[in-house]
Amino acid sequence: MSADQMKLGAFLMAGGHHIAAWRHPDAHANAGADISHFIQLAQMAERAKFDMVFIEDAAAIRERNPEIASQAARSTSFEPLSLLAALAVNTSHIGLVATASTTYNEPYGLARTFAALDQLSGGRAGWNLVTSASDLEAENFVSSGLRPHGQRYERAEEFAQAATTVWDSVDEGAYVLDAEQGVYADPAKLHPVDHRGTHFTVTGVLDSQRSPQGRPLMVQAGASDVGKDLAARTADVVFSAAQTMGEAQAFYADVKARLAKFGRQADDLKIMPGVSPIVGETESEARAKYDALQELIPDQVGVALLASYLSLKDLSNHPLDGPLPDMPQTDGIQSRQQLIIDLGRRENLSIRQLARHFAGARGHWQLIGTPVQIADALEERFRGKAADGFNVMPPLFPSGLDDFARFVVPELQRRGLFRQEYEGRTLRENLGVRTPARSS
Amino acid sequence: MHIGLSLTPFGHHPSAWRRKSGERAALDFGRMAAQVKKAEAGALDFVLLPDQFGQRPHDDLSPLAVPFEPTMLVSALATATSRIGLIAAAAMHQHEPYNLGRRFASLDLIGEGRTGWNVIGSDDPDRDQEYLDVVSGLWDSFEADAFTYDKARGRFFDPDKMHVLNHKGTHFTVRGPLNVNPSPQGRPVISHVLTPDTLDIAALADVVFLPGATPDALKALAASLVERLATRGRRREDVRFFANIIPSFGTSQSDVPHGFAVIGTASNIADQMQEQAAAAGLDGFVVLSPIEPEGVISFVDEVIPELRRRGVFRRAYDTTTLHGHLGLARPVRLERAS
Numbered sequence: 001m002s003a004d005q006m007k008l009g010a011f012l013m014a015g016g017h018h019i020a021a022w023r024h025p026d027a028h029a030n031a032g033a034d035i036s037h038f039i040q041l042a043q044m045a046e047r048a049k050f051d052m053v054f055i056e057d058a059a060a061i062r063e064r065n066p067e068i069a070s071q072a073a074r075s076t077s078f079e080p081l082s083l084l085a086a087l088a089v090n091t092s093h094i095g096l097v098a099t100a101s102t103t104y105n106e107p108y109g110l111a112r113t114f115a116a117l118d119q120l121s122g123g124r125a126g127w128n129l130v131t132s133a134s135d136l137e138a139e140n141f142v143s144s145g146l147r148p149h150g151q152r153y154e155r156a157e158e159f160a161q162a163a164t165t166v167w168d169s170v171d172e173g174a175y176v177l178d179a180e181q182g183v184y185a186d187p188a189k190l191h192p193v194d195h196r197g198t199h200f201t202v203t204g205v206l207d208s209q210r211s212p213q214g215r216p217l218m219v220q221a222g223a224s225d226v227g228k229d230l231a232a233r234t235a236d237v238v239f240s241a242a243q244t245m246g247e248a249q250a251f252y253a254d255v256k257a258r259l260a261k262f263g264r265q266a267d268d269l270k271i272m273p274g275v276s277p278i279v280g281e282t283e284s285e286a287r288a289k290y291d292a293l294q295e296l297i298p299d300q301v302g303v304a305l306l307a308s309y310l311s312l313k314d315l316s317n318h319p320l321d322g323p324l325p326d327m328p329q330t331d332g333i334q335s336r337q338q339l340i341i342d343l344g345r346r347e348n349l350s351i352r353q354l355a356r357h358f359a360g361a362r363g364h365w366q367l368i369g370t371p372v373q374i375a376d377a378l379e380e381r382f383r384g385k386a387a388d389g390f391n392v393m394p395p396l397f398p399s400g401l402d403d404f405a406r407f408v409v410p411e412l413q414r415r416g417l418f419r420q421e422y423e424g425r426t427l428r429e430n431l432g433v434r435t436p437a438r439s440s
Numbered sequence: 441m442h443i444g445l446s447l448t449p450f451g452h453h454p455s456a457w458r459r460k461s462g463e464r465a466a467l468d469f470g471r472m473a474a475q476v477k478k479a480e481a482g483a484l485d486f487v488l489l490p491d492q493f494g495q496r497p498h499d500d501l502s503p504l505a506v507p508f509e510p511t512m513l514v515s516a517l518a519t520a521t522s523r524i525g526l527i528a529a530a531a532m533h534q535h536e537p538y539n540l541g542r543r544f545a546s547l548d549l550i551g552e553g554r555t556g557w558n559v560i561g562s563d564d565p566d567r568d569q570e571y572l573d574v575v576s577g578l579w580d581s582f583e584a585d586a587f588t589y590d591k592a593r594g595r596f597f598d599p600d601k602m603h604v605l606n607h608k609g610t611h612f613t614v615r616g617p618l619n620v621n622p623s624p625q626g627r628p629v630i631s632h633v634l635t636p637d638t639l640d641i642a643a644l645a646d647v648v649f650l651p652g653a654t655p656d657a658l659k660a661l662a663a664s665l666v667e668r669l670a671t672r673g674r675r676r677e678d679v680r681f682f683a684n685i686i687p688s689f690g691t692s693q694s695d696v697p698h699g700f701a702v703i704g705t706a707s708n709i710a711d712q713m714q715e716q717a718a719a720a721g722l723d724g725f726v727v728l729s730p731i732e733p734e735g736v737i738s739f740v741d742e743v744i745p746e747l748r749r750r751g752v753f754r755r756a757y758d759t760t761t762l763h764g765h766l767g768l769a770r771p772v773r774l775e776r777a778s
Binding site for chain 1: 534543552594602621
């Protein structure tokens with residue numbers, strides 16, 4: 001692992017990250033229900049030596065209004081952990097990161113499920129810990145509705161701690177299978193969990209061997225103050241959304257500065273902002289690809305997506321060509337809300353313009369250009385202490401990932417900014433984050 | 441006759457692992473997959489992945505269970521096989537119904553209609569019934585032809601064919617709909633290991649596993665289930681009844697509990713299977729081999745050809761889904777009031 005090389009994640013999504021990708025003539029419209037499509041994407045990313053593939057999640061349909069839901073391909077998808085279990089045995093080196101909620105799962109069950117992904121993949125599992133901010137998810141689990149932001153994070157802290165003790169309950173080599181002595185597992189290498197906390201009681205021992213990478217990789221994306229503290233304490237990777245160099249640098253410096261108070265080094269945590277690249281042989285070809293996708297966005301869908309990012313029930317009662325209304329801070333995702341408000345003010349954008357903009361890259365940094373232009377922009381942020389790597393969000397699959405893999409990755413490699421070969425077999429080895437020792 | 445294999449790394453005999461001293465590779469995915477591929481080569485209906493609820497005695501990790509969480513193993517096995525059914529056990533008290541319904545719906549898409557859920561009940565029958573009702577309702581979120589993918593009109597699915605569950609019960613509040621496309625078999629197969637206390641769960645299942653080692657014990661349990669089915673408007677032929685068999689090639693008696701010990705040559709074993717099926721009114725058997733992978737290899741290479749010669753077992757798969765293999769009708773979407 002070289003400290004001057006960036007990390008790359010391939011953020012997979014059925015038809016593509018662009019909200020209207022599924023309508024594109026090249027799109028395989030039922031990609032979200034086709035496992036071979038996802039296997040193809042993971043293998044493509046692995047050939048390009050990406051560090052990981054990443055799957056987002058919501059434990060609910062994403063849109064309340066059936067009329068709008070029925071126009072969006074994101075309404076249905078595979079459940080992430082079962083999807084990654086299938087990818088694990090069809091790849092050999094690439095990391096497999098699934099999103100899962102601490103609000104609607106229990107620590108033992110989720111820890112053993114990620115442990116299974118680590119067994120299937122030989123130590124390539126990662127968990128993007130989320131606390132689930134949407135009302136629609138809450139309505140699938142509890143009668144009392146969405147819990148407040150602070151309460152969700154309090155539960156998340158305890159959840160992460162309990163999950164860690166479950167993963168640490170089995171030492172390496174605990175399964176001795178000693179027929180002569182009649183010992184299947186060495187009791188001295190088992191450390192039964194006895195967690196009695198505010199939110200959970202967890203007892204027992206992990207039902208599989210210790211992960212080849214010690215524990216699954218921990219990923220987080222929360223960018224609120226309490227979210228950043230949780231990340232600084234527990235995460236190996238942080239996914240973020242930043243539009244400008246200034247925002248990205250500020251976020252990077254802020255999170256890295258928090259590590260010291262938890263006894264961690266700056267290198268212990270990798271910050272990987274999302275980037276949505278549209279690659280063309282020429283800038284105008286890239287622009288034409290972008291325009292072709294933008295034209296496919298129904299206004300109703302774009303505005304509804306914008307409203308959900310703002311944690312608003314509805315925006316359709318405001319004039320589409322006017323600015324965003326004033327709004328209170330919500331219990332949803334506070335950081336993304338601020339990012340959208342700032343962008344709208346800074347560039348004086350109407351609701352329709354913001355909706356199209358966000359529908360395109362869903363709030364992430366968008367790059368439209370030639371391989372050299374895109375590599376320049378990534379290099380600038382990487383060298384400018386704004387990112388340790390990037391979570392790549394192609395607007396259209398498979399062609400958008402193929403473009404990045406075939407044209408941008410070689411350009412980054414030529415500059416010495418990205419690996420030619422995997423350094424190791426586990427996700428932690430390839431990312432260059434330590435395999436944790438058992439906590440006692 | 442229908443036949444499934446209960447999957448274990450070493451075999452169902454408690455001391456089976458002792459024959460593989462130090463052989464941790466037996467716990468690897470590749471070795472588990474090899475057993476399942478062998479079962480598929482014999483055109484078996486399914487493999488069953490038992491679970492120890494994830495909670496084992498901490499001083500005695502069980503060599504009898506699959507070596508890690510079963511639904512994840514099913515997903516991986518689905519991409520390594522193409523026809524055999526894959527049934528994973530999961531306990532209702534360990535998953536929220538939305539999460540479990542969604543996991544199995546996703547597995548059923550990955551396996552293209554070959555997945556089953558072996559239901560493990562809790563100690564609260566009332567909660568269990570509500571749970572099954574919720575999961576079943578979630579699996580009916582979309583009608584089979586809901587997804588039209590109409591690019592020109594921008595219509596991914598027909599909203600009139602999506603059904604929001606809006607369940608508000610004693611134990612659960614679940615709005616729905618499920619955010620997974622329906623699978624080629626409509627919904628996963630439901631199976632259950634019947635005990636005298638769980639007739640109500642079994643009455644909702646497609647496949648019922650009857651524990652017990654005598655035809656009389658099995659018949660009594662089966663008869664009480666048939667009565668319970670009637671109260672739900674279901675008939676005996678809507679459900680497949682299975683018992684366990686423990687095949688031993690040669691003469692040694694096995695001490696694996698909860699099943700018929702069938703002993704002898706392939707021909708003797710086939711005789712005993714036919715006799716037991718007739719005596720107890722069974723549709724088929726789950727094979728619990730004392731020693732794996734030798735057990736599945738012998739069974740597929742020796743007993744299956746014998747059963748085929750007698751015309752009681754399929755020569756090859758003639759359907760693509762687990763419902764199809766079991767000869768079950770494609771499930772009908774239930775109309776719900778809400």
